[in-house]
Amino acid sequence: MAPQQWESKIHFGPASGDNGPFPHLAEDVRRGLTRIPKELPPKYFYDARGSALFEQICELPEYYLTRTERALLTQIAGEVVASCRPVTLVEFGSGSCRKTRILLDAMARRGLLDCYVPIDLNEDVLRQTAQALSEDYPGLRVQGVIGDFEQPVEILPTGGPRLVTFLGSTIGNLTHDGAIGFLRNVARLLAPEDRFLVGTDLVKDVRVLERAYNDAAGVTAAFNRNILSVINKHLDGRFEPNRFEHLAFYNKEDSRIEMHLVARQSHQVSIDAIDLTVEFARGESIRTEISCKYTSAMVEAMLAEAGLRLLRWDTDKDRLFALSLSTLLH
Numbered sequence: 001m002a003p004q005q006w007e008s009k010i011h012f013g014p015a016s017g018d019n020g021p022f023p024h025l026a027e028d029v030r031r032g033l034t035r036i037p038k039e040l041p042p043k044y045f046y047d048a049r050g051s052a053l054f055e056q057i058c059e060l061p062e063y064y065l066t067r068t069e070r071a072l073l074t075q076i077a078g079e080v081v082a083s084c085r086p087v088t089l090v091e092f093g094s095g096s097c098r099k100t101r102i103l104l105d106a107m108a109r110r111g112l113l114d115c116y117v118p119i120d121l122n123e124d125v126l127r128q129t130a131q132a133l134s135e136d137y138p139g140l141r142v143q144g145v146i147g148d149f150e151q152p153v154e155i156l157p158t159g160g161p162r163l164v165t166f167l168g169s170t171i172g173n174l175t176h177d178g179a180i181g182f183l184r185n186v187a188r189l190l191a192p193e194d195r196f197l198v199g200t201d202l203v204k205d206v207r208v209l210e211r212a213y214n215d216a217a218g219v220t221a222a223f224n225r226n227i228l229s230v231i232n233k234h235l236d237g238r239f240e241p242n243r244f245e246h247l248a249f250y251n252k253e254d255s256r257i258e259m260h261l262v263a264r265q266s267h268q269v270s271i272d273a274i275d276l277t278v279e280f281a282r283g284e285s286i287r288t289e290i291s292c293k294y295t296s297a298m299v300e301a302m303l304a305e306a307g308l309r310l311l312r313w314d315t316d317k318d319r320l321f322a323l324s325l326s327t328l329l330h
């Protein structure tokens with residue numbers, strides 16, 4: 001990661017620079033739309049509109065993930081904080097930080113809370129949340145890092161013990177290799193007294209899974225199509241998002257939900273800033289997201305492969321979602 005770091009209370013570092021909020025968008029779009037089958041990385045959903053749509057998704061009745069993870073965090077935050085006594089909370093893909101407050105409150109109640117390090121691509125959301133948290137938690141140092149968590153993170157504050165979190169089932173958006181690479185980076189950053197807390201969605205009834213990504217109000221469909229608007233905005237693309245249908249289904253073999261945008265008719269789309277014309281056949285799809293679903297054995301094995309040891313596993317009574325706390329293997 002070539003991150004930009006800023007500290008709040010409140011000092012912001014350099015702005016994003018010439019490449020805007022998505023420095024690798026051009027190469028990723030060219031690579032993704034010239035391969036067969038076509039795909040785009042899900043990180044490009046999250047401009048301001050995409051982030052706002054994601055917040056709406058989190059409150060949908062079909063989207064059990066957020067409320068289940070929130071309830072689990074509420075249940076275990078006190079015990080987790082009491083067991084590792086963190087003074088710094090580091091959060092990958094922090095977004096709106098709503099659930100984070102449960103952990104910050106637990107740290108504050110024990111007089112431990114010193115520093116919060118949100119890491120996200122979306123600078124606007126980072127700045128807003130840093131401002132809000134600084135106001136709500138007097139004395140809290142907020143050190144935001146604007147960067148891509150799929151790149152190695154080189155810098156983290158040294159004040160420990162640290163609790164490092166990756167919530168919202170975001171790890172499920174990574175392929176197996178991507179997830180292992182990410183977890184290895186986390187393991188490299190951890191000191192023996194630090195802990196890592198990850199939220200994972202679990203394998204379950206296909207109907208429940210598919211409903212969560214095909215909500216009746218169509219918010220997920222709008223979120224999905226927003227990736228085309230991001231390309232239009234930042235790369236002078238000529239996508240007409242409504243020429244694509246939202247498709248989300250469970251791929252049992254790979255244990256994941258896949259989200260696609262399917263061309264309703266054959267047509268061409270030019271993306272002027274990268275001098276690319278993309279042909280779509282009728283029914284051809286762009287895969288825009290995977291969301292992997294795990295069992296406890298799968299999570300434990302992934303952590304171990306990356307050099308981490310599971311310390312505690314918490315799930316709700318319906319086994320919809322899980323939080324895993326881990327530490328360095330050796």
Ligand SMILES: C[S@@+](CC[C@H](N)C(=O)[O-])C[C@H]1O[C@@H](n2cnc3c(N)ncnc32)[C@H](O)[C@@H]1O
Nearest residue numbers: 043046093094095120121122147148149167168
């Ligand atoms: C699924 S949302 C989860 C947000 C929040 N953690 C939650 O639990 O509600 C994913 C978040 O990660 C951020 N994100 C996605 N890909 C990223 C990447 N490669 N590097 C940094 N942030 C990323 C998005 O901007 C978004 O805020």
